[in-house]
Amino acid sequence: MTPSDLYFRQLAVGEMANFAYLIGSVSTREALVVDPAWNVDAIVDAAEADGMRVTGALVTHYHQDHIGGSLFGHRIEGLSRLLERAAIPVHVHRDEAEGVAKVAGVSAGDLVIHEGGDVVSIGGVRVRLLHTPGHTPGSQCFLVEDAGGLDHLVSGDTLFLGSCGRVDLPGSDPEAMYRSLTGTLKKLPDETLLFPGHLYSSEPHSTLGEQKRRNPFLRVTTLEQFLGFVGV
Numbered sequence: 001m002t003p004s005d006l007y008f009r010q011l012a013v014g015e016m017a018n019f020a021y022l023i024g025s026v027s028t029r030e031a032l033v034v035d036p037a038w039n040v041d042a043i044v045d046a047a048e049a050d051g052m053r054v055t056g057a058l059v060t061h062y063h064q065d066h067i068g069g070s071l072f073g074h075r076i077e078g079l080s081r082l083l084e085r086a087a088i089p090v091h092v093h094r095d096e097a098e099g100v101a102k103v104a105g106v107s108a109g110d111l112v113i114h115e116g117g118d119v120v121s122i123g124g125v126r127v128r129l130l131h132t133p134g135h136t137p138g139s140q141c142f143l144v145e146d147a148g149g150l151d152h153l154v155s156g157d158t159l160f161l162g163s164c165g166r167v168d169l170p171g172s173d174p175e176a177m178y179r180s181l182t183g184t185l186k187k188l189p190d191e192t193l194l195f196p197g198h199l200y201s202s203e204p205h206s207t208l209g210e211q212k213r214r215n216p217f218l219r220v221t222t223l224e225q226f227l228g229f230v231g232v
């Protein structure tokens with residue numbers, strides 16, 4: 001069996017129960033940071049303490065608690081602090097690029113624009129970018145494919161343990177969320193490990209199989225049922 005090359009860490013950050021993630025390669029000692037916000041130095045320091053170098057960032061979506069920015073008059077640290085520390089590429093979905101630049105205060109030239117299905121490789125680890133609109137137009141989930149172990153899904157604010165992301169915000173689209181959940185995420189294998197963008201449950205992670213059995217927002221079978229659940 002191929003030995004696993006995956007380095008993976010879930011880090012609780014900030015005052016809104018967010019999770020940032022580090023996804024890297026044990027062999028190359030390089031890592032990508034997912035949704036660097038709140039205390040960027042602590043996230044990068046955690047990687048460096050493990051002997052890893054942060055070489056890129058992945059953005060699930062443009063909300064301030066995931067990438068930094070101004071929220072209700074409060075300044076949340078994020079991408080701009082990361083880029084002060086190191087000039088590294090920031091991977092975003094095409095439909096989210098404008099929002100990311102504006103909200104986080106970074107320039108368009110810092111962003112690498114992606115379509116759904118693109119792959120960002122790091123050592124022997126492949127990160128497949130899944131376009132999962134609904135919470136925001138360019139929301140993306142990251143399917144971490146490790147040849148020597150189980151796949152990990154980093155789901156941002158699209159799928160939580162027992163629930164899904166809000167669809168009543170500006171830019172939200174409940175019908176798109178239904179399609180992202182049932183047409184994209186529900187098709188992933190049951191053994192896929194699930195890592196959400198917030199700690200909104202007693203456990204910090206789950207599996208897709210567990211969520212397919214227990215999460216009402218994945219169990220729905222019709223759009224009407226889903227719209228009833230989310231109350232729109």
Ligand SMILES: [Fe+2]
Pocket residue numbers: 061063135157
């Ligand atoms: Fe969000």
